[in-house]
Amino acid sequence: MKVLVTVKEVAEVEDDFEIEGTEIGPQYLNYDLNEWDDYAVEEGVQVGENVDDAEVVAVTIGPERSEETIRMALAKGADRAVRVWDEALEDVDLLDVGAKVRLLEAVVEEEDPDLVLSGVQAGDDAFGATGVALADAIDFEWAAVVNHLGLDVDEGVAHVHRELEGGVDEVTDVETPAVLTIQTGINEPRYASLRGIRQAQSKEIAPKDLSDLGLSAEDIESDLRLTDMYEPETESDATYFEGGPEETAGQLADLLRDTGVAE
Amino acid sequence: MTDVLAVAEHRRGDLRDVSFEVITAGRELADEAGGDLHLAVVGGDVDGFAERLNREGVDRIHTVDEGEEFNHDVYAQALTQLCDEVDAGYVLTPNSVNGLDYAPAVSNALGLPIVTDVIELDAGGDGLVATREMYGSKVETTTELDADRAVITVRGAEWPPTEGSGDAEVSAFDADIDESAVRSTVTGFQEAGGGDVDISEADVLVSVGRGIEEEENIGLVRDLANALDATLSASRPIVDNDWLPKNRQVGQSGKVVTPDVYIAIGISGAVQHVAGMKGSDTIVAINTDPNAPIFDLADYGIVDDLFDVMPALIEEFE
Numbered sequence: 001m002k003v004l005v006t007v008k009e010v011a012e013v014e015d016d017f018e019i020e021g022t023e024i025g026p027q028y029l030n031y032d033l034n035e036w037d038d039y040a041v042e043e044g045v046q047v048g049e050n051v052d053d054a055e056v057v058a059v060t061i062g063p064e065r066s067e068e069t070i071r072m073a074l075a076k077g078a079d080r081a082v083r084v085w086d087e088a089l090e091d092v093d094l095l096d097v098g099a100k101v102r103l104l105e106a107v108v109e110e111e112d113p114d115l116v117l118s119g120v121q122a123g124d125d126a127f128g129a130t131g132v133a134l135a136d137a138i139d140f141e142w143a144a145v146v147n148h149l150g151l152d153v154d155e156g157v158a159h160v161h162r163e164l165e166g167g168v169d170e171v172t173d174v175e176t177p178a179v180l181t182i183q184t185g186i187n188e189p190r191y192a193s194l195r196g197i198r199q200a201q202s203k204e205i206a207p208k209d210l211s212d213l214g215l216s217a218e219d220i221e222s223d224l225r226l227t228d229m230y231e232p233e234t235e236s237d238a239t240y241f242e243g244g245p246e247e248t249a250g251q252l253a254d255l256l257r258d259t260g261v262a263e
Numbered sequence: 264m265t266d267v268l269a270v271a272e273h274r275r276g277d278l279r280d281v282s283f284e285v286i287t288a289g290r291e292l293a294d295e296a297g298g299d300l301h302l303a304v305v306g307g308d309v310d311g312f313a314e315r316l317n318r319e320g321v322d323r324i325h326t327v328d329e330g331e332e333f334n335h336d337v338y339a340q341a342l343t344q345l346c347d348e349v350d351a352g353y354v355l356t357p358n359s360v361n362g363l364d365y366a367p368a369v370s371n372a373l374g375l376p377i378v379t380d381v382i383e384l385d386a387g388g389d390g391l392v393a394t395r396e397m398y399g400s401k402v403e404t405t406t407e408l409d410a411d412r413a414v415i416t417v418r419g420a421e422w423p424p425t426e427g428s429g430d431a432e433v434s435a436f437d438a439d440i441d442e443s444a445v446r447s448t449v450t451g452f453q454e455a456g457g458g459d460v461d462i463s464e465a466d467v468l469v470s471v472g473r474g475i476e477e478e479e480n481i482g483l484v485r486d487l488a489n490a491l492d493a494t495l496s497a498s499r500p501i502v503d504n505d506w507l508p509k510n511r512q513v514g515q516s517g518k519v520v521t522p523d524v525y526i527a528i529g530i531s532g533a534v535q536h537v538a539g540m541k542g543s544d545t546i547v548a549i550n551t552d553p554n555a556p557i558f559d560l561a562d563y564g565i566v567d568d569l570f571d572v573m574p575a576l577i578e579e580f581e
């Protein structure tokens with residue numbers, strides 16, 4: 001049994017930032033493992049712990065910098081990792097879903113997993129579409145926004161809950177092999193132990209460029225082009241309470257008393 | 264001239280509101296692209312749904328009588344075939360949990376680009392320009408499509424629901440569903456736990472978000488809630504961390520609340536959170552980030568550290 005977990009290093013933006021062209025100035029960005037992928041990694045590692053002879057492989061598309069992040073996945077229990085990168089990817093400012101799918105499809109072909117786990121979405125560009133599009137491309141079954149997973153390896157079925165709107169779960173049986181996009185809250189992601197961090201240093205992160213994957217620059221051409229980025233005009237017509245904490249708290253307390261919320 | 268194929272959404276016998284929003288978005292797009300608006304409704308009581316969906320702006324409704332509930336394999340197959348049949352250039356679906364469960368598969372099957380969670384569309388110029396947010400609503404971006412066909416998912420509540428009655432031609436589309444490729448089965452639905460309180464009944468909600476940092480600090484907001492005789496609620500990360508139970512979660516996948524007063528403490532105001540609280544009468548936000556989207560909705564704001572403001576606020580009521 002092999003589980004492939006797709007992970008992405010995402011940038012979080014500081015409160016104060018500046019936009020340069022169609023990008024946020026690099027000095028305002030802090031990189032971290034995508035929140036949703038943290039849960040996908042944990043789910044993959046738990047599957048690995050519960051199934052005999054399971055291997056958990058993390059795959060990322062990202063520059064050298066992202067090795068630090070993918071090593072976190074290794075420290076949390078993934079067995080090894082694949083990092084896809086190519087010079088040709090450096091100038092691409094928006095890798096669209098189709099391009100990501102072509103890259104991941106090539107990795108799936110090499111790895112031949114039984115289960116692919118991805119996050120519901122990435123916190124930065126938030127397309128939320130790569131997992132399901134990948135499933136269609138590799139002819140796997142799938143389920144999006146999974147917040148519960150019970151895997152029956154012998155039957156070849158994943159019993160999942162899909163988290164719909166309004167606090168309702170859809171209960172679904174999904175045949176494996178499958179791609180599941182994992183929702184936050186499905187588990188409690190572990191912290192990497194010191195031992196895990198040490199072990200991760202000796203785990204393999206295999207670099208793959210386009211030619212390793214049998215792809216060419218054409219395969220990463222996006223149909224989408226980012227043409228502008230700006231801070232949204234604030235629609236705020238809020239009344240702001242000004243001053244130090246005592247003053248603002250005092251004004252808010254007055255408001256709450258005036259409106260009858262407090263006495 | 265490009266036609267648009269919009270897709271309605273239903274669950275457990277009811278059309279969802281997004282169905283009527285996607286008609287509005289689809290009509291606008293069809294007008295700009297100089298084409299017709301087709302609407303697909305797949306599964307359930309398709310004839311009853313078609314009658315209710317026959318609203319202003321729809322040119323043709325295609326019913327696909329396959330199954331009762333949503334099944335993404337059926338949707339993906341039926342819509343791929345229908346898109347080919349009517350030769351639509353744009354497929355438009357809600358950016359809902361189910362939309363994201365079939366739209367990417369349709370895009371891949373048709374070999375079309377996909378652009379999701381769109382808040383504005385403009386097909387008036389050369390190609391299609393889609394506006395979407397990135398980095399948790401911190402920035403907006405415009406994305407140009409280099410293709411003249413695409414699958415697009417539109418964010419809820421960005422377009423108003425269409426209202427006037429329509430005179431669309433309704434016809435049944437006989438999709439050829441390959442049952443061997445239907446490899447998932449919906450076996451039921453489950454409501455997330457009832458629990459001790461119903462936050463949707465509360466008049467005053469003190470709501471806490473990730474800005475609280477640690478579980479120990481929840482006591483701060485609990486103290487305020489107690490002092491105000493208010494109910495404690497939360498954004499998703501607090502519930503994901505098990506710091507508060509699921510029945511306290513406000514938002515798309517939690518509860519929709521409409522209290523007299525909603526006090527958001529350390530909550531950024533992500534779209535999925537806002538979906539659950541934007542109907543509150545008076546919204547107060549306390550947040551260190553002056554650009555946090557929660558301030559777009561807030562009636563009153565304090566731009567400051569909650570760890571300084573909260574103790575002072577609690578003291579006011581002691």
Ligand SMILES: Cc1cc2nc3c(=O)[nH]c(=O)nc-3n(C[C@H](O)[C@H](O)[C@H](O)COP(=O)(O)OP(=O)(O)OC[C@H]3O[C@@H](n4cnc5c(N)ncnc54)[C@H](O)[C@@H]3O)c2cc1C
Pocket residue numbers: 120121145360399471472473474475497498499500501512513514515516517518528529530531532533534535536539549550551552555567568569570
């Ligand atoms: C399918 C799906 C469904 C979802 N459903 C829901 C849902 O039902 N409900 C929901 O809430 N979310 C939901 N989400 C998650 C949502 O996208 C956001 O991730 C989440 O709402 C963020 O919660 P937050 O505002 O508490 O955290 P963050 O976005 O991290 O915001 C924390 C805020 O705290 C502020 N802050 C930090 N420190 C301080 C301080 N010391 N003092 C004051 N302010 C401070 C920061 O400036 C920031 O604005 C869903 C996501 C998906 C993909």
